[in-house]
Amino acid sequence: MGRRAAKPDDGLEFDYAKFRARRRMLDLSQRGMAPLVGANANAILDWEKGRGQGPYLEQFVRAARLLGTPLNDLFDVWDGEGKNAKPHRVRR
Numbered sequence: 001m002g003r004r005a006a007k008p009d010d011g012l013e014f015d016y017a018k019f020r021a022r023r024r025m026l027d028l029s030q031r032g033m034a035p036l037v038g039a040n041a042n043a044i045l046d047w048e049k050g051r052g053q054g055p056y057l058e059q060f061v062r063a064a065r066l067l068g069t070p071l072n073d074l075f076d077v078w079d080g081e082g083k084n085a086k087p088h089r090v091r092r
Contacts, residue, residue, distance in 0.1 A: 013075065013076045014047070014050075014054055014055075014074060014075055015073075015074055015075060015076050016047065016048050016049070016050045018073065018074055019047065019048060019063070019067075019074055020048040022067045022068075022069055023044075023048075023067060026067065026068075028066075029041075030044040030045055030048075033063070033066065036062065036066055037055070037059045037062040037063045037066060038056075038058065038059050038062060039055065039059055043055070060074065
């Protein structure tokens with residue numbers, strides 16, 4: 001399907017809590033969200049628990065659109081010293 005969205009050593013970390021909170025805020029079930037992002041309900045559960053490989057990039061993009069949030073808001077960016085280095089939003 002494509003490249004996984006993040007590897008543990010590339011400085012990006014998927015923010016599972018933000019993803020889950022946003023989904024719940026929109027009153028969207030894991031089962032309801034799954035077909036809309038090209039996954040199954042068990043995959044959504046695994047993403048929210050931080051298990052497995054995580055979603056493919058295409059699934060992240062679909063999820064961000066569905067959740068109405070910029071893609072970078074679903075990630076934390078870490079520098080080499082363990083500090084949060086999340087970039088500022090880019091103006092469009």
